[in-house]
Amino acid sequence: MKPPPFSYHDPRSVDDAVSLLSTLENTKVLAGGQSLMPMLNMRYVMPDHIVDLNKIEDLSYIKKDNGALEIGAMTRQKNLEFSEIVKENCPIMHEALQWVGHRQTRNRGTLGGSLAHLDPAAEMPAICAISDATVRVRGPSGEREIPFASFPAGYMTPSVEIDEIVTSVRIPCWKKGHGFAFVEFARRHGDFAIVSSGALLELDAEGRVERAAVTVGGVGAAPLRVPEIEEAISGQVGSEDVFKEACEVCREIEAMGDVYASTEYRQHLAAVMSRRALVKAYERALRGDC
Amino acid sequence: MGETRNISVTINGKTYQEEVEVRFHLADFIRQQLGLTGTHLGCEHGVCGACTILLNGESARSCLLLAVQADGQEILTIEGIAPSEKELHPLQEAFRDNHGLQCGFCTPGMLTTLLEFLKDNPDPTEEEVRIAISGNLCRCTGYQGIVAAALDAAERLRNKSGHL
Numbered sequence: 001m002k003p004p005p006f007s008y009h010d011p012r013s014v015d016d017a018v019s020l021l022s023t024l025e026n027t028k029v030l031a032g033g034q035s036l037m038p039m040l041n042m043r044y045v046m047p048d049h050i051v052d053l054n055k056i057e058d059l060s061y062i063k064k065d066n067g068a069l070e071i072g073a074m075t076r077q078k079n080l081e082f083s084e085i086v087k088e089n090c091p092i093m094h095e096a097l098q099w100v101g102h103r104q105t106r107n108r109g110t111l112g113g114s115l116a117h118l119d120p121a122a123e124m125p126a127i128c129a130i131s132d133a134t135v136r137v138r139g140p141s142g143e144r145e146i147p148f149a150s151f152p153a154g155y156m157t158p159s160v161e162i163d164e165i166v167t168s169v170r171i172p173c174w175k176k177g178h179g180f181a182f183v184e185f186a187r188r189h190g191d192f193a194i195v196s197s198g199a200l201l202e203l204d205a206e207g208r209v210e211r212a213a214v215t216v217g218g219v220g221a222a223p224l225r226v227p228e229i230e231e232a233i234s235g236q237v238g239s240e241d242v243f244k245e246a247c248e249v250c251r252e253i254e255a256m257g258d259v260y261a262s263t264e265y266r267q268h269l270a271a272v273m274s275r276r277a278l279v280k281a282y283e284r285a286l287r288g289d290c
Numbered sequence: 291m292g293e294t295r296n297i298s299v300t301i302n303g304k305t306y307q308e309e310v311e312v313r314f315h316l317a318d319f320i321r322q323q324l325g326l327t328g329t330h331l332g333c334e335h336g337v338c339g340a341c342t343i344l345l346n347g348e349s350a351r352s353c354l355l356l357a358v359q360a361d362g363q364e365i366l367t368i369e370g371i372a373p374s375e376k377e378l379h380p381l382q383e384a385f386r387d388n389h390g391l392q393c394g395f396c397t398p399g400m401l402t403t404l405l406e407f408l409k410d411n412p413d414p415t416e417e418e419v420r421i422a423i424s425g426n427l428c429r430c431t432g433y434q435g436i437v438a439a440a441l442d443a444a445e446r447l448r449n450k451s452g453h454l
Contacts, residue, residue, distance in 0.1 A: 005292035008312035008358055030356075037354040038335035041315065050312075054359060078348070102425025104339060104403060107348040108355070189424040 003040035010052040014059065014138055014167060017051055022140045022163040024049045029165055031074060031113030034105045059112070059167060064089055069171040073112025077124075081106060089173040092130065092180035092198055096123040099182065102190045112166040115151070118158050120256070121192040121218035123182070125152075129223040130198045130215040133171045139164035152222030174211075178202045179285025181277040185269055187260075193218045194261045195269035199277035201238070201285045209233045214278065216270040219255045226250065229274060238282035240275075247275040297361035301326065302370025310357045317341040319357035320367060328368035328398050332427070339426035342399035343367050349406045368398035371405065380446040381405060381439075390439030392430035399426045404440050412448055416441065 009024075011017040021027055028047040030036055031054075039045045053059060059074035062083050069090055071080070080086050081097040100106055100114075100123050114124040115135060128135070128148040135146045137160050146159060153159040160166060174180075179201035184193040196217040202210045212230045217223040232246035250270035257263035293312045298305060301324065310319055317334075320326050320343070332338035334353045341352045344366040371379045381401055384390065391397045400423060407414070407422040414422070419440045420433070428436060 002318070003313040003315065003356075005313055007293050008295070008356070010358075033354050033356075033359075034336060037315065037356075040313075041334050041353065050356075052356075052359065102339070103407065103422065104342050104349040104351050104425050105336065105354075107345075108350050189421055 003037075004043055004046045006047050007049045008052065009049060010055045012055050012057075014056060014165065017053060017056065017165055018138055018140055018163065020049070020051050021165065024051075027051055027162075029053060029116070031116070032076060032109040033113075034101065034109040035113065035117045035119070053165065062086060064173075067173055069173060071111055071169050071171065073115075073166045073168055074110050075112075077101075077106035077109045077111065077114070078103070080111065090127075090131065090171055092182050092200060093124075093127045093171070095180065096127050096182040096196075096198065099123050099184045099186075099190075099193065099196070105190075111169060115169065116158055116160060116166050118152055118156050118222060119192065120155065120221055120223070121194070121196065122223075123184075123193070123196060123217065126182075126196060126198055126215050126217040126223040128169065128171065129225055130200055130213045131171045131174075132213075133169050135166055136168045136170070137161075137164040138167045143167070145170075149225075155221040174200055175202050177285070177288035179281035179283070181280035181284065183273050183277045183280065185273055195219055195266055195273050197270065197273035197277040199274070199281040201278070201281045203238075203282075203285045207237050207286060209236055209238060209282075214274055216250060216253070216274055219250075219253055219266050219270045221256070224253065226253070226274065229278075233278070238278070238285075240279055243275045243278040243282070247271045247278070250274055295358050295361070297358055299357075299360045299363060299365060301365045302367060312356065312358050314357045315353050316343070316355040316357045316360055316365075317352035319360075320352060320365075323357075326367055326369055330395055330398050332395065337427070338396070338399070339403065339423075340396050340399040342402045342426065344402055344406060347406070349403050366402070366405075368401060371401060380450060381408070381443040384443035384446055385436070385439040388439035388442055389435035390431065391435070396426055396428040400428070400436055404443065408440070408444050408447055412444060414441070414444055 027049040030052040059072045061072040063070045087094045133148045182198045184196040198215045200213040214229045228249040229246045251267045255263045255266040330340040332340040343352045
């Protein structure tokens with residue numbers, strides 16, 4: 001298992017990277033390498049050119065700006081995991097990162113790489129889905145913004161053109177004291193989730209759900225928001241029963257089936273995991289400690 | 291041979307100037323070109339953790355890095371862990387004393403992974419150790435001895451602070 005021969009390019013700026021992508025044929029962009037390198041080693045991909053983004057320093061940052069986190073595409077998962085800004089403003093991302101691979105892979109893996117790879121079970125795309133994130137990409141004709149809802153074009157296919165790269169992600173923060181939870185079912189810690197679920201909640205003074213967002217990952221071709229749950233619980237005082245009933249709708253989601261888990265099992269897990277996420281998020285929202 | 295580049299990389303304190311094929315992953319470079327065969331290669335697609343090295347002090351899977359990406363960087367492999375030819379690192383001693391290895395194939399990856407983990411987390415719980423080594427596969431020990439060794443090593447290192 002060795003990578004096939006390719007030409008290697010390590011540009012120092014986004015402009016240089018984009019110009020390489022728009023002039024070279026059959027090119028793959030290398031970010032943290034935690035997905036592309038296995039694919040190269042196994043020769044699932046046979047590019048003629050690799051454009052390595054690791055030397056582009058200004059793609060790595062975490063900032064808070066106007067109620068949202070601005071995160072550079074080459075920011076490593078480890079830096080997000082240990083970032084106080086992330087923990088304070090987007091605690092669900094911090095929680096989800098505990099489930100992303102292992103320390104050895106988080107040390108290298110990047111946010112932008114995870115989004116561009118777009119594995120249906122990956123945690124960072126789920127965080128973008130639940131947060132209504134905006135992905136910024138740059139190509140030869142300049143920059144454009146893609147709302148995450150229209151970012152996945154299909155299974156493991158982002159709506160990023162062949163001569164574009166992901167440069168940053170904007171993640172709107174929820175109100176201080178909101179409830180959050182990210183839960184996952186996998187056979188072994190760090191494995192890809194069979195099903196994951198995230199929940200964000202804002203409550204009014206009486207404990208009624210004022211605002212809700214729920215996602216399930218590993219079920220559809222990309223992480224899914226479940227608007228039926230969000231609508232069903234809106235205005236309700238939370239309880240195990242309320243959430244359980246609302247989450248039953250997951251049994252009707254068109255789910256993938258594979259050697260690890262059948263369609264029915266994924267639907268079942270989606271109902272269970274989304275309920276667990278909501279219960280946990282609701283308890284935290286009542287405490288208002290995040 | 292395909293496209294090559296000249297790189298300079300410091301491994302276990304020694305700087306190597308080498309011409310390397312750009313498609314070579316770092317583990318093959320370390321093993322085949324430099325002859326440092328302590329770093330083991332199991333799966334070569336980022337699952338088994340045997341090839342874990344420390345890149346600028348941070349654990350990484352060397353099968354998932356290109357050798358050219360190590361240009362100008364500092365790497366620590368299993369060969370560089372012991373303080374001298376005659377002395378083992380406390381983590382190595384703890385593995386020996388707790389039956390933390392049988393065939394030894396996974397051991398280099400276990401040790402490099404735990405070296406970083408114990409530096410960040412000098413007094414871990416058993417659960418934390420199990421999560422820390424969740425990216426390293428061992429097919430001999432059932433992990434029990436490895437977990438015991440890691441907890442023992444943590445204590446040894448706490449009593450001998452500054453050794454990491």
